[in-house]
Amino acid sequence: MFELLGITPQVLMGQLLLGLINGSFYAVLSLGLAVIFGLLNIINFTHGAQYMLGAFVAWMLGAYLGVGYWWALLAAPIVVGASGLVLERLALSKLYHLDHLYGLLLTFGVALILQGIFRDAYGISGQPYQIPDLLAGGHNLGFMFLPNYRAWVVVASVIVCFATWFAIEKTRLGAYLRAATENPTLVGAFGINVPRMIMLTYAFGVGLAGFAGVLAAPIYSVNPNMGADLIIVVFAVVVIGGMGSILGAIVTGYGLGLVEGLTRVFYPEASSVVIFVIMAIVLMLKPEGLFGRSA
Amino acid sequence: MSEAGAGKGAPLLKVENLQGWYGESHVLHGIDFEVREGEVVTLLGRNGAGKTSTLLAIMGILGKRTGSITHAGRELIDLPPRRIAREGIAFCPEERGIFASLSVEENLMLPPRIAEGGLSVERIHDLFPNLKERRRSQGTKLSGGEQQMLAIARILRTGARLLLLDEPTEGLAPVIVQQIGRTIRALKEEGFTIVLVEQNFRFAASVADRHHVVDQGRVVDMIPAEALEDNKDRIQAYLGV
Ligand SMILES: Nc1ncnc2c1ncn2[C@@H]1O[C@H](COP(=O)(O)OP(=O)(O)OP(=O)(O)O)[C@@H](O)[C@H]1O
Numbered sequence: 275m276f277e278l279l280g281i282t283p284q285v286l287m288g289q290l291l292l293g294l295i296n297g298s299f300y301a302v303l304s305l306g307l308a309v310i311f312g313l314l315n316i317i318n319f320t321h322g323a324q325y326m327l328g329a330f331v332a333w334m335l336g337a338y339l340g341v342g343y344w345w346a347l348l349a350a351p352i353v354v355g356a357s358g359l360v361l362e363r364l365a366l367s368k369l370y371h372l373d374h375l376y377g378l379l380l381t382f383g384v385a386l387i388l389q390g391i392f393r394d395a396y397g398i399s400g401q402p403y404q405i406p407d408l409l410a411g412g413h414n415l416g417f418m419f420l421p422n423y424r425a426w427v428v429v430a431s432v433i434v435c436f437a438t439w440f441a442i443e444k445t446r447l448g449a450y451l452r453a454a455t456e457n458p459t460l461v462g463a464f465g466i467n468v469p470r471m472i473m474l475t476y477a478f479g480v481g482l483a484g485f486a487g488v489l490a491a492p493i494y495s496v497n498p499n500m501g502a503d504l505i506i507v508v509f510a511v512v513v514i515g516g517m518g519s520i521l522g523a524i525v526t527g528y529g530l531g532l533v534e535g536l537t538r539v540f541y542p543e544a545s546s547v548v549i550f551v552i553m554a555i556v557l558m559l560k561p562e563g564l565f566g567r568s569a
Numbered sequence: 570m571s572e573a574g575a576g577k578g579a580p581l582l583k584v585e586n587l588q589g590w591y592g593e594s595h596v597l598h599g600i601d602f603e604v605r606e607g608e609v610v611t612l613l614g615r616n617g618a619g620k621t622s623t624l625l626a627i628m629g630i631l632g633k634r635t636g637s638i639t640h641a642g643r644e645l646i647d648l649p650p651r652r653i654a655r656e657g658i659a660f661c662p663e664e665r666g667i668f669a670s671l672s673v674e675e676n677l678m679l680p681p682r683i684a685e686g687g688l689s690v691e692r693i694h695d696l697f698p699n700l701k702e703r704r705r706s707q708g709t710k711l712s713g714g715e716q717q718m719l720a721i722a723r724i725l726r727t728g729a730r731l732l733l734l735d736e737p738t739e740g741l742a743p744v745i746v747q748q749i750g751r752t753i754r755a756l757k758e759e760g761f762t763i764v765l766v767e768q769n770f771r772f773a774a775s776v777a778d779r780h781h782v783v784d785q786g787r788v789v790d791m792i793p794a795e796a797l798e799d800n801k802d803r804i805q806a807y808l809g810v
Pocket residue numbers: 591594596614615616617618619620621622623663768
């Protein structure tokens with residue numbers, strides 16, 4: 275039937291895979307945003323820059339210190355998370371008693387500064403990052419060729435998303451987080467250190483962005499604008515999924531990646547706007563998002 | 570040391586000239602009272618008298634407060650809420666504060682242990698069998714009475730020995746109120762010290778050793794349980810019932 279439309283299975287599967295890979299990044303990034311928004315009530319506009327930072331830290335570790343991909347995959351998210359911890363302590367934490375707008379402006383400003391610094395230091399042409407030897411090459415699946423690294427991106431993102439979901443929904447630490455999201459005052463009155471929890475949650479959320487950045491490094495060239503382009507789409511994903519919903523962020527991330535891929539097959543002209551069209555429709559019909567609790 | 574009531578031992582909690590504000594609005598104008606170890610005392614008073622605000626001030630979650638609050642001799646007035654909790658004070662709020670995104674069991678296990686001597690989960694399930702049956706339910710799917718029991722139950726595990734309970738009987742059916750009364754007497758047997766905020770005077774009379782009347786942000790009277798019969802008219806005038 276697809277042949278009738280002039281679409282070969284190769285094209286369809288290829289675009290679906292591409293959609294799934296984009297969806298992997300959407301999912302990990304919107305998950306980080308959702309975790310942060312849930313507890314801090316801040317829309318973290320620095321998220322894209324922190325994703326870029328993750329990629330750059332991985333690249334710098336390799337270029338200057340000879341650290342390979344696998345160690346970078348571990349170290350870069352920690353570095354990005356630690357930088358988030360400092361940002362939260364020195365700046366964000368001073369704004370919690372003010373309107374959300376201040377947090378938004380601050381994180382947006384920090385994003386511009388970070389991008390500016392890297393643009394100034396490395397230009398916008400982009401730095402190449404090698405696929406690790408272990409994941410070089412690919413497999414011929416008969417109907418399509420599957421590059422190993424792309425398969426790994428999907429697997430790694432699924433593992434990270436599942437682990438995060440599990441930690442939040444099924445563990446004692448996650449129960450603290452959920453409770454503090456609902457009523458931080460009462461949780462504090464039970465003797466739990468809520469400010470520290472907020473700090474670590476922010477660090478974890480931006481650490482996820484750093485992780486996504488490392489995953490992206492071998493696929494896209496490492497350049498200062500890589501986050502700015504992506505993050506706009508990710509914000510739309512978060513709005514569609516519902517602010518602060520963990521499962522919503524994950525499912526919507528992968529789902530919209532696939533939708534985008536399908537659109538590229540059947541109506542390529544719309545592929546770059548389809549997510550925003552869906553966002554507009556969702557905002558009209560269910561403003562709290564597909565998985566959001568109505569306020 | 571002051572000699573309020575029939576003196577036995579130093580006060581566990583002593584509140585002196587406590588003033589409190591919500592933003593600009595001054596609502597506590599000098600609360601004074603004390604509680605000795607093992608006592609159950611009440612704060613009685615009309616709507617808006619300042620009972621809840623007094624408990625919030627003790628827990629450190631009222632916007633601004635001055636005066637003195639000592640617990641076991643330690644001054645709390647400048648401590649943040651989490652440190653006050655860690656001094657051994659546990660709070661059960663008027664709105665109960667059951668978390669919707671947590672199961673009954675998660676709600677129960679949420680407050681961290683801050684000292685030895687809390688009740689075991691088995692003992693808590695003895696006191697509140699419903700909570701055991703429904704431990705997998707979502708916290709806010711419980712009935713009002715069960716939610717109240719859960720709100721009390723979860724602060725018994727922590728090892729805190731001073732409990733602040735804000736209107737635990739509000740809006741509950743008489744049989745549930747009786748069950749909460751039995752629970753409070755059992756807790757007193759276990760040696761807990763309890764500050765109970767109430768509007769239900771009959772309930773308060775059935776469980777407490779002493780009563781403080783709060784009016785317009787002050788404690789205006791203190792009546793020991795023994796003197797209650799002789800002072801019924803006075804109290805009813807205060808409470809406007
Ligand atoms: N969040 C708030 N902001 C401003 N004023 C408040 C707030 N909460 C309570 N008040 C005011 O503080 C005063 C004391 O209120 P409080 O809640 O302590 O009374 P209460 O004795 O607990 O009453 P109730 O029996 O109705 O629970 C009242 O005048 C009330 O209007």
